[in-house]
Amino acid sequence: MQYRKLKFSLSCLGFLSLCQVGYSADLSIGDAKSVEGELKLSGFLRAKYEDKSWSKNDQKLTFDVAKINIDYQSSLMFGRIEYRCYQYDKLCDFSALVDGYLGYKINETNKVTVGLQNMPFGPGRFWESNNYGGIVTQVGLEDVHNVGINYRTNLFSNTDVDLGFFPIDGGDYHGKSVDSARYSSNFVKPDPSSEIQTYLKEENMWVARVNHKLKFDDPDLSASLGGSYWFSDIKNKTNNETGRHKAWALFSQLGYQNFQVTLTGGHHKIDNKDPLNPMYP
Template sequence: MRFSFNTIVFPLSMSLIPFTVAASPLSFGSAEQKMGQLEISGWLRANIQNKSYSDEEHKLKFDAAKLALKYQRDKFEGNFEYRCYQFDKLCDFSSLVDANIRYQFSPNHLLQVGVQEIPFGPARSWSSNWYGGILVNMGLEDVHNLGIKYQYPIGSTQLEFAYFTGDAGSYTGKSRDAARYSANLVQTDSAHSQLEEKNMWLMRAQHQWALDDAERLNLNLGGSYWLSEIKNKSNQQSGERNSWALFGQLDYKPLKITLTGGHNDINNHDPIFTDSSMFGSFDMNYAVANKGYFYTADLLYSFALANDIQISPYATFSQLQKSTSNSSDSTRYILGTQLDYKSISLIGEYIISKNDAFVGGNTYSFAQGDPSASHNNLFNLIFLYKF
């Protein structure tokens, strides 16, 4: 069956989890040598799903593959990441994630150019699950665009300034413009205006405190701002995005709590759809509310057992609180546990959503939503091999 709003996808790679699966990448050369060092890594993923809103996919199937290349020589570093997904057949949707070069003046002082994550929110991922919070699909979290970023540390404070010319483009899939990893404004065949986001200016500042002498208790607080131009190609007018986020992370090993909140404001100059804009990702198009407050709360606890086994239970709440009076909020809860043994991981996640285009919803669930909508449930069992 072709990909639909009832099909689950997994964009993230659990960047908030403080350990990684014990798999060594394939490495050639050395960063100190003239030819430098090349590392090849990635993962293969399969899954079984059970949905309250569909009888499909109650069987084990291949889900996705990731290939990552990292090149280092002296202070230069290059990164490349590409993902392949299976909806009906192998790699019927695939997309570039990252392709960039950086120069490191020091470990936290760098200049990076190319397709890369935008500095918005606490990190690439604001939560510790595999499915991702609802803000991933709304184009606020885990967004990778084409641009340049400068990162500069001042003591325990880190400052980042970035300019992005536009998004990273569309790749292999069946949609007109939505065959992409990140959720961006896209060109569609709907009645919505054809929109393009460009000239994105972002900044992020965060400060870390070590609250005990052993540095087991750490607090990180910060904020980020996003200003960009929204080009309406249907009427040749220009709007803008003004978005901000505040965040805090409390890390008391092995416990980590991450809180993020902010406001998204898009002016699209669409004379008909003034309250929503068409976004696209993972080869599908859907409308997202232009204005609203957003929240993510994530709790992670990680511990090691004998024989190289590590276990990480976690919980995530994410929500878009829409500003228009006739809209219903979109909410996603995720409860999960990850078990790691060497290069193998087993992950179980239970997802409860309401007005969620990716979990039992429709094209307009992220826009006006439905006040009478019920919660949809999804259980997903993931098998991961990392190399």
């Protein structure tokens, strides 16, 4: 067994007077290049201090989140389990499984991943640098982890292609809600106290992404162009009808040394078969 890494971090967000302190470490056993593979245990603990002028209750140091990862990597297979625990009122009053997948390396340029995983939509897992999650995250297009199968291939050594099918969402876990204790944004069962009682569920999600990396003589310069498309069924459990979710995104990333710019544009449209609000643009 090897002790691999120890990290301490401090980050602050000025306009809210929000500071976060993090501590992380990992342990591993085995060799990732062998057939038997390497098993690695890692994670972090994070605390935060908030000082908001409009709320005296937040001027205190509290536990923020804990994350635990179990990663497996070999010459043929790979896998990952990630679980997170958050605090709102009490320790771990919300926790959820983020990833739980197993993959097979067909060869150096082709692999298949099965299980709960990040969906290949947009330029990557995180588009925005927002401490609370941005708009794209809230509408369920960024950092979305659902259950399915994804095939990835690399063409001409500089073009990554993903094709995934996700029959169901990531599921509900531990928290104070009827169906909303989730890491990702999904359609959920309405709370009995909610004014809107339409029950929607997204199924049969087809997602495709192409990302082409441009080549330059300068090794410090990098750029890529890509696009992705999302098509799925929206099951209206209230009316027993099926609508559609269609979304697309075009993106480009430009980097020079440690500086990087990401440009993203797109559109998503939801036909939820709700007679009161039939279209969600």
